Amino acid sequence: MNRHKLLVLLLVVFLNHGVVAQEATYNTQILAPGYNTLTFDAPKSSTYTLSSYKSAQNGNVIDENGNKTTLHEIFDNPLVVFI
Numbered sequence: 001m002n003r004h005k006l007l008v009l010l011l012v013v014f015l016n017h018g019v020v021a022q023e024a025t026y027n028t029q030i031l032a033p034g035y036n037t038l039t040f041d042a043p044k045s046s047t048y049t050l051s052s053y054k055s056a057q058n059g060n061v062i063d064e065n066g067n068k069t070t071l072h073e074i075f076d077n078p079l080v081v082f083i
Helices: 001-017 073-074
Strands: 059-060 067-069
Touching: 067 073
Parallel strands: none
Antiparallel strands: 059 067
């Protein structure tokens, strides 16, 4: 039993020497509006109206396999936002 304890202790000592705790680094770069204090007062909930959007126009496209198709066939008419 003592031999096993000694073996485990030696393994822990010799295999653990290169392990160090990872230090967290933080970047202060603001990635998007709202990730930090806003420069304006945001409107209260339900005090504004959202714009309504018309249906998207169809368009002819070529898919990744070189087949001719349309946007409506590719996206099957779900809500899709292109930016």
